Amino acid sequence: MNTTSVDNAALLTTIDRVATAFSRLRGIKEGLVTGNSASGIQFDEWDWEVGVGLYGFLRRAISTNDQKALQELVAWYAGQIERGLPPRQINSTAPMLPLAILVQHVDRPDFRALVEDWAEWLVKELPKTEDGGFQHVVKERLNDGELWDDTLFMACLFLARAGVLCERSEWIDEAVYQFVIHTRYLSDPVSGLWYHGWTFNGRHNFAKAFWARGNAWITVAIPELFDLVPTLGEKDRRFLSNVLVSQVRSLKAYQRPDGMFTTLLDDPSSPLETSATAGIAYGILRAIDAGILDKDDRAYAERALAAVLAQIDEEGVVHGVSDGTPMGHDLDFYRRIPNVPTPYGQALTMLLLTEVFLENGQRQ
Numbered sequence: 001m002n003t004t005s006v007d008n009a010a011l012l013t014t015i016d017r018v019a020t021a022f023s024r025l026r027g028i029k030e031g032l033v034t035g036n037s038a039s040g041i042q043f044d045e046w047d048w049e050v051g052v053g054l055y056g057f058l059r060r061a062i063s064t065n066d067q068k069a070l071q072e073l074v075a076w077y078a079g080q081i082e083r084g085l086p087p088r089q090i091n092s093t094a095p096m097l098p099l100a101i102l103v104q105h106v107d108r109p110d111f112r113a114l115v116e117d118w119a120e121w122l123v124k125e126l127p128k129t130e131d132g133g134f135q136h137v138v139k140e141r142l143n144d145g146e147l148w149d150d151t152l153f154m155a156c157l158f159l160a161r162a163g164v165l166c167e168r169s170e171w172i173d174e175a176v177y178q179f180v181i182h183t184r185y186l187s188d189p190v191s192g193l194w195y196h197g198w199t200f201n202g203r204h205n206f207a208k209a210f211w212a213r214g215n216a217w218i219t220v221a222i223p224e225l226f227d228l229v230p231t232l233g234e235k236d237r238r239f240l241s242n243v244l245v246s247q248v249r250s251l252k253a254y255q256r257p258d259g260m261f262t263t264l265l266d267d268p269s270s271p272l273e274t275s276a277t278a279g280i281a282y283g284i285l286r287a288i289d290a291g292i293l294d295k296d297d298r299a300y301a302e303r304a305l306a307a308v309l310a311q312i313d314e315e316g317v318v319h320g321v322s323d324g325t326p327m328g329h330d331l332d333f334y335r336r337i338p339n340v341p342t343p344y345g346q347a348l349t350m351l352l353l354t355e356v357f358l359e360n361g362q363r364q
Contacts, residue, residue, distance in 0.1 A: 001306035008360045014309070015353045017316025022053060022346035025317075046080050048154055051094025052347035056354040058098040062105065063358050073098070074106055081114065088121055089137040090148075090155050097158040100165055101228075112165070119162035119171055122155060130200045133181045145200040146327070149186050149214040152179060152221040161228045172229055176236050179225065183243055192246030193265060194218050197327045207328045210265040216279025216348070218247060223286035241292045248293060251280055252300050259307030263322050263334055270335050274311045274320040275345040277304045282352040285359070305356060308349055321345030 054073065061069035077099055086092050096118050103111045127135040129145050134155060136148035156178045163171030185198040186205070195205040196214045222244045226232060254265045261277050264270040281304035287293040288301075311319045321342045328334050 001302050001309075006305075006356060006360065008357055011353060011357050011360070014312060014316070015350060015357065017314075018312060018318060018346050018350050018353065019053070019316070021316035021318070021341070022049075022343055022350070025341055025343050025346065046086055046092060046095055048091040048094035048150075049343035049347045051097060051154070052344065053350050054095060054098040056347075056351040058101055060354050060358060062101070064361070070102070070105055073102055074108065077102070077111060078108075081110070087139065088118065088126075089139055090126075090134065090151055091138050093118065093122065093155040093158055094153070097161060100158055100161040104165065115162050116166055119159055119166070119168070122159050123171065123174055126155075131181055131184075132177070133185070134178050136197070140326075143327075147182055147185050147198045148327070149182065149194050149196060149211075150217050152182055153217045153224075157221060157224055157228060160225055164229055164231075172232075175225070175229075176232070179222070179240060183240075187243060187247070191250045191266075192243070192248075193250050194247065196325075207330050207333065209328055209331055209334055211325065211328075211334060212261045212263050212265050212273045212276030213279065213322060213325065213344075215247065215251065215265060216276045216283065219244065219251070219280050219283030220286065220351075221283075223283060223290040223292055226290045226292070227286070244287055244292055248284065248287070248297065252297070255300055255303065259303035259305070260320075261304075263337065264331060267331070267335070271322065271337075271339050272320050273322050273339070274308055274318055275322065275342070275348045278308045278318075278345075278348040278352040281305050281308065282348070282355050285352075285355055305352065308352060312349070316346075317341045318345040318349045 057069065058073060060066070061073065096115065099111055100115045103115060122134070127137055127142065129135050129147060133147045134151050136143045136146050136151050156175045159171050160175035163169060163175065186194045188195060191210070193210040194215050196209045196211040197206050199206065222240050225240065226237065251261070251265070255261060259277065260272045260274070261280060262268055262270045263273045281301040284293060284297055284301040288295055288298055313319065318341065320339050321344070322337050323340050323342060325334070325337055
């Protein structure tokens, strides 16, 4: 399937259905994220899944100059702030990335002040591991001494963009350092794939799992960093480009003929996994745009897009998504996780579909 062969009107309808299903999975009545809903954005929780969905929504709104959609975002953030934000940790930082971009398009000094304060908290107060890594603190646990691959998307992209917004080069440097330190401990030098996590308490990579969704966060995070920080230094671009090229080389080898990836990338007997497939496809498309990957790699993203579209039912529910995945201590832990509809499956799918929608619009 060539992305240009996907009708944009039909694609927008699919995005609306997927977004509505996202809201239903959250226990919310109805809600669209495409700017077409008279009632505005109905995501009613400040969490990482919402942050991913809002990021795609914001990218579309800015690219199409959709002022109504931008105002819906303003209203959503204002309502969340008025209600009271949850405790700060890695996952609750994810919605801050769209906010750090939004403040450059609207006059909201209070939003900017929150961006500055949260970025300062990440640098000065978030618990750090040995070597100064961002400890993957979540609402359920501190994860003492642990680095997880999700951290780069959930927190470090925001910090980098906050550094651009506030002209704080030390924040950009810290964000880039986190990419480097996570690469050191999580990237396998043989395959280029990424392990789910690392702990300094015992100094090991837990189950040594090449978890698909975790790898998807890396495929996404590196090209996003290039876009979010236009002034990124040449040596950092060179290093991270090679990290991504190495990872994608293996990802292409492990992609199934039908376009899907499995929960454990190197274990074809593990369950198929749609959220990872969507994230990897999105990351490949963004990396091609960033000049990191060759245009020929688009074929792998297109094959994945076709597979993801086949997993979306008439109600917009994305199937074949691995359920919530804390750190596993053996590979069977990952194999046994059931596939169920999840908000993050919806969010990563929205991110991919929105990117294809925007690319098709630019070609027209």
